Amino acid sequence: MQFRSCHSPEEPLGIYPLVDRADKLKRLFEAGITTAQIRIKDLAGQRLEQELIQADTVAKSYQARLFINDYWKMALQLNSYGVHLGQEDVLDADLPAIHQAGIRLGVSTHTPAEIDSALTIQPSYLAIGPIFETQSKQLSYPTIGLKNLQHWVETLDVPVVAIGGIQRHNLKNVIQAGANGIAMINGLNQPGCTAMESVKNLIHIFDEAYQTRALSYV
Template sequence: MSYPDRFYPIVDSLSWLIRLTELGAGTVQLRVKGLELAQATALVREALDVTEGTATKLVVNDYWQAALDAGAAHVHLGQEDLAEADIPAIRNAGLTIGLSTHNEAELDVALALRPNYIALGPIYATTVKTMRFGPQGLAPLAQWKKRIGTIPLVAIGGITLERAPDVYAAGADSIAVVTDITGSPDPDTRVAAWLDYTSASA
């Protein structure tokens, strides 16, 4: 699977994006909250400069208009973003779209939009942000995968490298990782371990 990669880190700064790009991460999502459109567009342009000419694919979280204006190739939207997002414009510009889901109703919405991947979470308890939904556990991954078929399924929420084998076995095609990287005492070694594992298990 070329997109998203099996290891899919999510970070909140250019410095983390630079670090992951240099380490060889194939897909990285930049998730920075609270920006005005001009700020977001400038940030996306800087991020694209970082990844240009590398193997890293930049995914822009939420700021779909900034992604369009800056010439990005990939966006990720939450369910709350769909009310304002111009999906036809995003598609006409050739961008891929990833969508978050947390329950069956949200999955129905996502499937109707035919996204390039669907994310399910949180699989385990997470401290990254306040969630409207409790931990899903592994069981829904198999159910989601059966429903979405060939659409890549991204698991997110409290997933560590040690938990990864069970998450992949349950049906995930990709794992989005935040704290296991950004909270690690040795992020570079942790990223290398993820890349080694996902490359060997592909």
């Protein structure tokens, strides 16, 4: 099976924030974000469902690409744009049902073996990382680095989302290495800027570097 595409050359995934609450999405979309992920680790039951419903509703009102992390059953129920799964979650998910519903699928990968395994299900994108050291979680895998990121981008036929330790100062280098999307958590916040200014600055850096990269291939 091959999952639906989630990008085009004119509309890359771009700056791809990972947030833990639905109320953060509206500000991001108003700043110009077109792709985001709702990643909730501290709620369950009705509170979790309400949060995911709100996130899905907000994203659809902005015609944005929202990926629900882990909770693929809720993604099916809501007919969400996409779902993002980790390595273990892929084994438990009903992939044919997700595919049949036309929901896009992103998969986390950290090693060549995980990349090879994920490619067998032909997801909409692969998240590869960590690219650099990160403060958002304790690392269980070695960093990928820019050289290996570029290798995978050039090797794979599926869009690559780079994740892990990406900040404003190294963002352009990651885009130049070929990433289609840049997953960010802590990197969204910049000293001396409002949240809105920070996100707009990151979008500007991405768009400029992406266009320059595209022209270099002409």
